Amino acid sequence: MKKLLIGNQAVAMGLYHGGLGLASSYPGTPSTEITEFLAMNDDIHTEWAPNEKVAMEVAFGASLAGMRSTCAMKHVGLNVAADPLFTLSYTGVNGGMVVCVADDPAMHSSQNEQDSRHYAIAAKVPMLEPADSAEAYAFARSAFELSEKYDTPVLLRMCTRIAHSQSIVELGEREAADVKPYEKNPGKYIMMPGNAKKRHPVVEDRTAALAEAANDCIYNTVEMAADGKIGIITSGCSYLYVKEVMGDKASILKIGMPNPLPEKLIRDFAAKVEKLYVIEELDPVIENFVRSLGIEVTGKELFSPIGEFSQQTIAAAFGLEAPASISADSAVPGRPPMMCAGCPHRGMFYTLAKNKITVLGDIGCYTLGAVPPLNALDSTLCMGASISGLHGFNKARGEEAEGKTVAVIGDSTFMHSGMTGLVNVAYNATNSTVIILDNSITGMTGHQQNPTTGYNIKGDPAAKVDLEALCRALGIARVRVVDPYDLKACETAIKEELAAREPSVIISRRPCVLLKSVKTKPALVIDPDKCKSCKRCMSLGCPAISMHGGKARIDATLCVGCGVCKQLCAFDAISE
Amino acid sequence: MKTTSIMIVGVGGQGSLLASKLLGQLLVDEGYDVKVSEVHGMSQRGGSVVTYVRYGDKVYSPIVTEGEADYIISFEKLEAARYAAFLKTDGQMVVNTQEIDPMPVIIGAATYPTDVLDELKQKGLNIDDFDALTPAVEAGSSKAVNIVLMGRFAKYVDIPYERWIAAIEKAVKPKFVEMNKRAFELGYRS
Ligand SMILES: Cc1ncc(C[n+]2csc(CCOP(=O)(O)OP(=O)(O)O)c2C)c(N)n1
Ligand code: SF4
Ligand code: SF4
Numbered sequence: 001m002k003k004l005l006i007g008n009q010a011v012a013m014g015l016y017h018g019g020l021g022l023a024s025s026y027p028g029t030p031s032t033e034i035t036e037f038l039a040m041n042d043d044i045h046t047e048w049a050p051n052e053k054v055a056m057e058v059a060f061g062a063s064l065a066g067m068r069s070t071c072a073m074k075h076v077g078l079n080v081a082a083d084p085l086f087t088l089s090y091t092g093v094n095g096g097m098v099v100c101v102a103d104d105p106a107m108h109s110s111q112n113e114q115d116s117r118h119y120a121i122a123a124k125v126p127m128l129e130p131a132d133s134a135e136a137y138a139f140a141r142s143a144f145e146l147s148e149k150y151d152t153p154v155l156l157r158m159c160t161r162i163a164h165s166q167s168i169v170e171l172g173e174r175e176a177a178d179v180k181p182y183e184k185n186p187g188k189y190i191m192m193p194g195n196a197k198k199r200h201p202v203v204e205d206r207t208a209a210l211a212e213a214a215n216d217c218i219y220n221t222v223e224m225a226a227d228g229k230i231g232i233i234t235s236g237c238s239y240l241y242v243k244e245v246m247g248d249k250a251s252i253l254k255i256g257m258p259n260p261l262p263e264k265l266i267r268d269f270a271a272k273v274e275k276l277y278v279i280e281e282l283d284p285v286i287e288n289f290v291r292s293l294g295i296e297v298t299g300k301e302l303f304s305p306i307g308e309f310s311q312q313t314i315a316a317a318f319g320l321e322a323p324a325s326i327s328a329d330s331a332v333p334g335r336p337p338m339m340c341a342g343c344p345h346r347g348m349f350y351t352l353a354k355n356k357i358t359v360l361g362d363i364g365c366y367t368l369g370a371v372p373p374l375n376a377l378d379s380t381l382c383m384g385a386s387i388s389g390l391h392g393f394n395k396a397r398g399e400e401a402e403g404k405t406v407a408v409i410g411d412s413t414f415m416h417s418g419m420t421g422l423v424n425v426a427y428n429a430t431n432s433t434v435i436i437l438d439n440s441i442t443g444m445t446g447h448q449q450n451p452t453t454g455y456n457i458k459g460d461p462a463a464k465v466d467l468e469a470l471c472r473a474l475g476i477a478r479v480r481v482v483d484p485y486d487l488k489a490c491e492t493a494i495k496e497e498l499a500a501r502e503p504s505v506i507i508s509r510r511p512c513v514l515l516k517s518v519k520t521k522p523a524l525v526i527d528p529d530k531c532k533s534c535k536r537c538m539s540l541g542c543p544a545i546s547m548h549g550g551k552a553r554i555d556a557t558l559c560v561g562c563g564v565c566k567q568l569c570a571f572d573a574i575s576e
Numbered sequence: 577m578k579t580t581s582i583m584i585v586g587v588g589g590q591g592s593l594l595a596s597k598l599l600g601q602l603l604v605d606e607g608y609d610v611k612v613s614e615v616h617g618m619s620q621r622g623g624s625v626v627t628y629v630r631y632g633d634k635v636y637s638p639i640v641t642e643g644e645a646d647y648i649i650s651f652e653k654l655e656a657a658r659y660a661a662f663l664k665t666d667g668q669m670v671v672n673t674q675e676i677d678p679m680p681v682i683i684g685a686a687t688y689p690t691d692v693l694d695e696l697k698q699k700g701l702n703i704d705d706f707d708a709l710t711p712a713v714e715a716g717s718s719k720a721v722n723i724v725l726m727g728r729f730a731k732y733v734d735i736p737y738e739r740w741i742a743a744i745e746k747a748v749k750p751k752f753v754e755m756n757k758r759a760f761e762l763g764y765r766s
Contacts, residue, residue, distance in 0.1 A: 004600050004610060030615075108615045132611075132638075165613035165638035166600055237638070244637040312641040323643030326699050327661035332654060333686035335587065335678035337623035368621065373683045538683060543622055546682045557718070 005169045007162040010133035011072075011100060012037035014140025016044065019175040021067035021095070024049045024058035026416065027445040028074030029109040030163040031102035035072050036448075039457045044177070048448055048457045051383075051416040052077035056084045056099065063097040063153075064189060066180035068144050072100035075116050076382065080417070082119065085153070087191050089123045090199040092151035095180055096144030102158040105281045106308040109444075111363065111382065113307070115282035120155050120259035124207050127155040127259040128219060129236045133167040139219065139256065141172075150206055157258065159281070161237045161308065211260035219256025220265055224272070225249055231273025233266065233286055233297075237309070238279045244311040245320065261289045270295045279303055279314065339368045341544040342520065342560035344439050344510035347484035348408070349376040350540050350564070351491050357404055357498075360393060362386035362418070364410035365443040365512075373541045377408075384409075384417025387425060387434050394430040402431040403498050409434065412442035412450040415465065419474060425503050426475025433497045433504050434476075436467060437484075440511040447514065471505045478504035485510060487567045513560050521561030522576065526552050530573035537565040537574065579632035581640045585659045586651025587676050588622050591722040594747065595649070596627040598726060602743035603631040606735060613638035624655055624678075649729050651721065652676050656703070657692040663701060670729045672708035672721060704728065711762035720759035727763020737764065 005013065011034050015023070022045045025035040039046040049055035055071040062069035073081060078101045085099065101119075104110040120127035128143055130136040136158070143154045187195050214220060225248055234242050235255040242252060253269045255261065270276050270290070278287040278299040287299035302317040303309065312322060339346055349369035352359050353376040361367060361377040362385065370377035379389060386407035394402045409418045414436050425432045442448040449455040454464035471479045478500055482493045490508070497504040511518050523544075526537075528551040537545055537552055544558035545565060554565075554574075566574040582599065586592045593614070600612040608631040615626070628640045642661045648669045650656035656671040663669060671693065680686035689695075697703050706728065712720040723744070730740050741757060748756050 002604070004604050004612065160615060161613065161638055164615055165611055167611045167635075167638070168604065168609065240636045240638065310639055310641045311637045311644075324665050325643035325661040325663070326665055326696065326701050328657045328689070328692050328695055330657070330689035330692045330695060331686065332657045332689060332692070333678050333680045335622075335624040335654070335658075336680075337588070337621035338679050340621065365621065372679070372685065535684075541679065541683070543679065543682065546677050547684065 001171050003169055003171060004166045005133045006033065006164055006166045007130070007133050007136045007158060008033035008164070009037045010136035010169050011140045011156065011158065013169070013171060014137040015070050015098060016041055017172055017174045018141040018144045019068045019177040020044055020070055021177045021179065022059065022062040022069040023047070023071065024055040024069075025072040026050070026052045026055050026077060027442055027448045028077050028102070029445055030104060030160045031072045031074045031077070031100060031158065032445050032448070033163070034100050035457070046457055048450060050451055052081040053084060056081040056088070059097055059099070060084060060088055063093045063095045064182065065094070066182050067095040068097070068177060069095060070098045070100060073102070074110065075101060075103045075114050076110065076112065077101070078116055078119055080383075085119065085125070086123045088153045089125050089203055090191055090196055091189050093147055093153060094182065096147035097153045098140065098143045098147060098156055099153055100156045100158065102160070102163050103282070104160050106160070108160050111380065113282060115285065116155070116157050117258050117285045118283070121285070124203050125152050125155055125259070126150065126210050126257060127157050129157045129256060129258050130162060131236050131239045131254070132162065133165070133169045135256065136162065137169045137171065150210055152206060157236070159236060207260055211263065214257055214260055214262035215264040217257050217262065220262050221254045221256070222265070222269060223248065223252045223254070225251045228272055229274045231269060231276045232279055233269065233276070233290065234279040235286065236281070238281055241309050241311045241314045242279055245314040245318070255286060258285065261286060263293060266290060267293060267295070277302070279309070281309055336371055337368060338371060338541065338543055339365060340513055341542050341558045342513040342562035344484045344508070344512065345369060345437050346540055346542065347487055347564050348435060348437060348490055348508045349374045351487060351494060352376050352406065355491070355494065357406055357494065358401070360386045360390045360405070360407045362407070362409040362413050363444070364413055364437075365439075366408060366410055366437050369408070371541075373539055383413050384421055387418050387421030387432070390432050390434065391421065391425045391428065391430050394432050406433045406435055406494070406498070408437055410443070411436060411438045411440065411452040411467070412448075414467075415451050419470070422471065422476065422505070423474045429503075431501055431503055433494070433506065435506045435508055438467060438507050438509045441515060443512050443514075447512070467507055476503050476505050478502060479507065480504075481507045481509050483510055484508045485562055485564055487564065513562070521563075523556040523559035524554055524561055524563065524566060524574050524576055526554055527573045527575065530571050532571050532573075534570070536568050536570065540565055540568065577632050579630050579635050581645045582629040582647045582649065583640055583645045583659060583662055584627040584629065584649045585655045586625055587655065588625050590651045591719055592625055592627055592651060595722040595726055596629055598723070598743055598747040599629050601747045602735065602739060603629070605743060606739065609633060609635045611635045611638040624658060626659065647729065647732065649725055651725065653693060653705075654678065654688065657689060657696065660696050660701060665700065667702065668732050669701060669703045670725060670732070671703055671705040672725055673705050674707070674709055674721075706766060708763065711766060712759055715759035715762055716755040720756060723756045723759040724763035727760040728766060730760070730764055
């Protein structure tokens with residue numbers, strides 16, 4: 001059956017057809033859809049774990065028990081799961097295990113553009129990298145066999161362009177997902193020094209065997225041009241751009257398994273061409289390997305380690321002329337993403353900005369509190385860093401900072417890695433004020449359930465974390481809840497908790513307006529005769545409010561009647 | 577056959593996903609090799625969104641670069657201007673004249689270039705601009721702007737009307753099929 005699928009759906013189908021039994025993941029663009037598509041199958045177990053480390057360990061447990069398992073994450077998620085990964089390389093697997101990791105060159109929705117291939121090398125596990133949906137399906141499907149044959153977890157590397165591009169896939173049937181027997185094997189699965197010392201040589205031997213096999217790996221392919229002048233080693237979406245521009249005018253070695261790299265294949269290929277190039281996005285991983293073989297090659301001199309490539313990148317590097325184009329001379333204002341009209345985060349950020357509070361931020365929709373006109377954030381590092389960072393900031397600057405600095409963190413991010421930071425605040429004692437922006441969903445990545453929402457990945461009722469009780473249990477005595485639509489309540493809470501000489505948590509609670517369960521109200525209207533053009537309502541940065549003919553106006557198609565702007569108008573111009 | 581490149585551009589939440597789904601389905605049914613590429617993520621929060629659709633005998637790159645697009649279908653005027661440089665100088669744009677202010681305009685840090693399409697026409701770009709909202713409302717919903725635009729666009733490509741209708745029947749939920757067929761026809765006949 002031929003179907004047009006996005007890369008991530010193709011991965012899901014490949015894993016499923018390859019005999020998958022369990023998937024545990026934490027969402028993260030551009031990897032999220034892999035698990036969402038898997039969750040549509042009722043004959044396997046799928047779940048959203050609280051973070052990537054938990055997800056990978058769950059997948060390990062299933063593999064240990066004899067089941068084929070997977071976990072999917074974005075590139076930075078692999079940092080969180082790096083600890084189990086490095087030792088999983090030593091234990092190996094029972095049931096096959098595939099770790100899907102999606103890189104985001106050009107940072108369409110990420111905080112850095114790290115290259116996951118370094119993890120494959122450092123953890124000494126094989127990595128596969130598809131270039132379109134058909135390959136994503138085939139590679140994912142066969143990754144389980146590779147995993148079981150070589151007794152290792154297998155990394156499947158995606159990138160934004162492959163993950164979110166649709167191309168045609170020919171689908172097969174699901175393989176039987178038999179659970180293998182489980183046998184106790186302390187030497188293999190208990191990684192204490194005595195055992196690990198014996199496993200490390202096994203890992204080295206495995207890598208050598210895989211490196212040898214890589215020379216015959218069907219996913220490393222050679223296409224020779226009629227003349228032997230230009231030779232290009234490439235992989236993933238770079239291969240597509242190369243083919244688009246060079247057609248069959250250059251010889252190409254396409255690497256489908258970027259770790260370990262095929263030495264003999266590369267040597268043979270290099271010997272057959274006059275000039276050798278490596279074209280790869282992000283870091284010079286293949287290039288450095290080729291150089292280490294003593295082979296002369298051109299790579300990052302021409303192809304930047306920054307951002308994404310396109311056919312234009314390749315054409316320009318080979319001196320081909322860019323096609324003509326016409327553009328406007330008028331300035332075209334940017335259209336940055338922003339918090340939705342009626343977003344529950346807005347009232348809290350408005351209050352923080354108004355009181356000139358220093359805000360250590362975190363990652364989620366609320367990171368958009370950083371953009372004008374609110375400009376309410378001071379830092380965003382990685383998930384969870386708001387609370388731990390605030391503690392360090394307050395230790396460094398003392399009481400003066402404690403009275404005017406807060407951390408803001410979403411509910412999903414708090415579950416992911418905020419709790420440990422909060423324990424530290426209580427245990428190592430700063431009078432820190434932490435605001436949990438509880439919108440009852442994982443918003444930024446497209447609305448996934450999490451342990452605070454009361455529902456699981458299938459939308460079925462599930463155990464629900466009691467945030468107030470949890471914060472108290474972690475050692476915070478002062479815990480209060482406010483409604484962020486109530487600006488006065490927000491201001492009072494922030495002032496009182498900042499003044500308190502003990503740590504505190506404010507839970508800013510209201511569900512995301514995009515949730516189906518949320519009933520929005522009719523749009524508000526602004527009476528142009530009463531509006532004095534003071535623009536105070538505009539300082540909220542609500543996309544539904546704009547100025548027309550010198551007066552503020554509310555776009556009725558966008559407004560959800562949250563009433564926050566109404567609390568700001570001193571002239572009573574805004575009404576229901 | 578050489579690869580044909582189409583871009584669908586607009587503002588997050590305007591329904592360009594359905595348009596690309598429809599187009600992808602249609603082109604697969606016509607027997608082409610097809611790639612459709614969109615970036616999910618931050619763009620959902622009211623940001624600028626772009627989808628690339630490419631088809632031909634064999635399509636490699638999933639993306640379209642400057643001066644390469646045979647067609648650009650724009651859901652909004654400012655977005656048409658933003659991506660104008662991607663159009664081939666003899667390419668064709670189909671533009672809904674709706675204006676949606678971006679945040680820099682809302683907060684007064686920038687102005688909306690209202691006459692920008694005239695400027696681009698004067699420079700020689702082929703731009704077919706029209707109000708797609710009115711026919712969408714006439715068909716039954718302001719949300720049908722996407723299908724009205726597809727109807728207008730269909731006039732420029734060599735695929736029979738019935739094939740489009742068949743693709744709509746496949747791509748759209750059953751209860752919205754009739755409304756979308758009306759919207760498509762209004763765009764096609766406009
Ligand atoms: C380690 C890591 N994993 C995943 C992500 C992707 N990601 C960004 S924000 C976010 C969750 C946001 O949810 P929440 O904290 O509830 O805030 P909301 O978006 O709902 O406001 C996720 C999963 C990431 N940036 N880093
Ligand atoms: S999706 Fe929800 S949480 Fe995110 S900006 Fe919109 S309203 Fe706010
Ligand atoms: S009530 Fe005011 S602040 Fe709330 S969504 Fe409507 S315009 Fe925006």
